[in-house]
Every structure is written in structure tokens, then in C-alpha cells.
Amino acid sequence: MEISQTKDIRLSRSALFGHLSAREDDSWTERTVYITSESLQGKSATPVLSGPAIEAVIKHVGTSDTGLVLFRREEEVEVVEPPVPVPMDAILEDQDLLLLEDIFDDAPTVGVVLLRLGRFAVGVLEGETLLATKTEGRYVKNRHKAGGSSQRRFERSRERLVRELYDKTCEVARDIFEPRQSSINHVFLGGERHILNGFRKRCGFLKMMDERIMKRILEVGEPNQSALESIHKEVFSSRLRTFRVSI
Template sequence: MFINKGNQINPQFATKSQLFKLFESISNNCIKSLYISPKDLETKNDVISNLSEKQINFINKIAYSETGLSVFETTDKTYTIIPPFPILNSSFNNHDKFKILKDTLNQKYIIGVVLLRLGRYAICILKGEELLHTKTKDRYVKNRHKAGGSSQRRFERSRERLIRELYDKTCEITKDIFEPYENKIDYLLFGGEKHTINGLHKRCTYIEKFKKQTLKRLLSIQHEPNQKTLENIHKEVWKSKLYEISNI
């Protein structure tokens, strides 16, 4: 595998508008651009030979990207960007150096989003950044019980039942919202704690229909999944990772 998961480095996060401002600011002194698809990133394709040794070593420190990456070299800095959605084809030093990434960021993808925490879910369909359909709901799930003995076992059985009911209801509502868009959904994203999302995957067979469209990254949820969260979720869905290094 091309990407080394050791010695990982932390990125900045950039919105679409922030990236477009960056492109404008470096357009006059951008001397090289490179786009690497996820497949070529995985197989260490010869396309990376267009980079300097320092740039390759830097990319090796970035955690694996399921969406590929783009590299823009200026006279003094190199910017590496991991986009929110896949770069379909690798290319080097194309005429319009920013066009491929701009086109990716301007796509009107149909995106399914499922946000889940124990006790609440929020589900939506996006077209680009526009909300098309939403649904939120809370369902009571007991906190963990600290006492021991039979009382604790009864409590845990009750809690497990409530969690199953939450998963089943989330699955039911997801199906209701997604069905009209089943043949149109380009990508599916989940948000919440990893073990909770894993539990939903095990319980909800419907979402397996979108296995090929599902991206592995989990959306960050700062607050409870609710309508307000969904109204701002496009920012999280469309954000990119941005790395910047000096060429000196």
C-alpha cells in the first residue's frame, strides 16, 4: 500500500469557498498540479513519479484516502488536498490546474446522510448542498447501570432492547426517505460514534443496498442530531482536508 499509516500528520479542514479562495490566491504561481485517484493511490501508480522526493515522503505520512488526493506546487509551497468525494481519474499538470477539483466540488451529487446517537437520529437527502428531504426523531435509551447483580442484568436487557428498537426505527425511516432516491444516490455518509454506527450496520440490512456508495469517513457531530444539525450538515459533508508544506 502506498500510504503509510504510521507517523500521521494532522490536516486543516477547508470548506469549498475557502478552497476556491486558495486557488485564486495561488493561480499565478502554481507550477505543477497532480490528481491521484484512490485506485492509483492504493497501487502506487507511476503517476506519483511526477512528484519530488520530499513531496512523496510527505504524502506517505498522510493516512489512506478513499477519495484520492490532489497536489498543487507553487514556487514556495506545496498544497495537498483530500477532497470529500473521489477523484475519478489521475492526471498530471493539466491545462487548467484547478479544474478537476473545482468540478468535483461543484457536483450536484445526491447524498444520503444518516446521523445517529443513542437516543436520537437525523436522516436526510442532499443534492449538492441543498436539503431535499429530512427526518429527525428521539427515542429514549437508558444510560448504563452501575449497580451489580440481577438488577443490573435486567437493566442491561432492557437497554439492549431499547437500542435494538432505535436501530430498527432508524432503519425504517432511512428506507422511507431513501426509497424515492434509491437509483439516484451517489454517496452515503454516516455520522456519530463508530460503535453505534457499526451496530446499525449489523441490524439494518437495507443500508447494505448502498454498500458501493458508502464512504468510510464518519461525519463529525458537535451537537445532538436534529433539524438544525441537518441544516448545516452540508458544511461537514463537503469539507476537504488541506495539508501545506514548504518547498524549502
């Protein structure tokens, strides 16, 4: 069986359902398969029961921390990786969007930390509504190109400023998240991956929410209030991939 990827894009909720509605009108869909993240990692029978084409695509795609929704069409399989977890496995006839609609309609509460050197933004979303926000800028020196003791002093100073940025971001995240900690379903991080990795290692409060932190890093420019006001579009976007399958 040959599998070739022909499309890989991110779509907003409205664009995703618009696309799926158009596909329902212009193509035949044999079945829809929902599979959870846990089933992708374990020994679930769902891939085998879904048929050889979908089973092969699932193996090709691999794991996902939110699970997958797959549509078996005439000569292809479309794969949607939703922004939040698929709640259960299901194999359904035709194109069936009921569970996918439920994923979006449940309006999860989401914590967001956007971080780049020099600035951070923290917020809590209930669906697309911002419940609380805080943004702040802190000076962090650019890297020094000189050598010798001057460079070492500069690097020590820069490392201190980075630690202070991490600590302040962590303090604000605690202030914003803690009153809503029991209701926050997921936490999304956005910005530069290596900066976020350093932040996660240093922020003790965030470690307590480690199981709720999503693997996907949000794309964001300047972490500010404007970014928070539009971040729901990025948080609730889905990845759509199309695979041509030749048996």
C-alpha cells in the same frame, strides 16, 4: 528527504477556493497532481511521474477513499482531500483547479444518517439542497452502575432499546433512500463511531449500499432538523494539509 506536516484543517468549499486563490497570488506553483483513490491503492505510475517531492508526500499520506489533489509549491506540498472522489489522474502545470471545481460543480446526490443514542436524523442532499428529511427521538437508558441481577436486567433492557433505535433508524433510512437509491452517489454517516458501527451491522438495507458509504464520520451534535439543514457544510468540506519538504 524530510517531510514535516505544518497544517491540518478542514475548509468549506468557499474557504478552500479562497485559500487556493490567495496561494496562487503569493507563491509559485510548479504543478498540480490529481490522483484517484484506486491509484493510491494500486500500482499507478502517477506518483513517480509527479516528481520525488510529491511521490514522497503521497507515500507519507497513504490511502484516501476520495483521492488527493496535490500542489507542488516552492518548499512545500499542499494536499487537498476533497469530500467526494477525484474522477481521474492528471498531472498539470502550475496551479490548475479545473478538475477540483468540477468535483464540486457536479452536485452529487448524497444520503446522510446522523445517529446518537436517543435520536437520529436522515436526509438526502442534492448538492446543498435537502430533498427529503426525517428526524426522531427515542428514549435509551443511561448505563447502570449497580451490580448483580438488577444490573443484568437493566443492561438487557438497554440493549433492547438500542436495537429498537437501530431498527427505527434503518426503517426511516429505507423510506427516505429507497425511492432515490439509483441516484444516490454517496452515503455519509455522522455521530458516535461505536453507535454507527453497531447500526451498520444491524441495518440490512444499509448493507446493500455499503460500497457507497464514505469512511469519514461527520461531526454532529444533536441529530435534528437543524443539523440536517446545515450538514451540507460538513459533507462538502475538504481536508487541507501542508507538508514542508526538504530534499
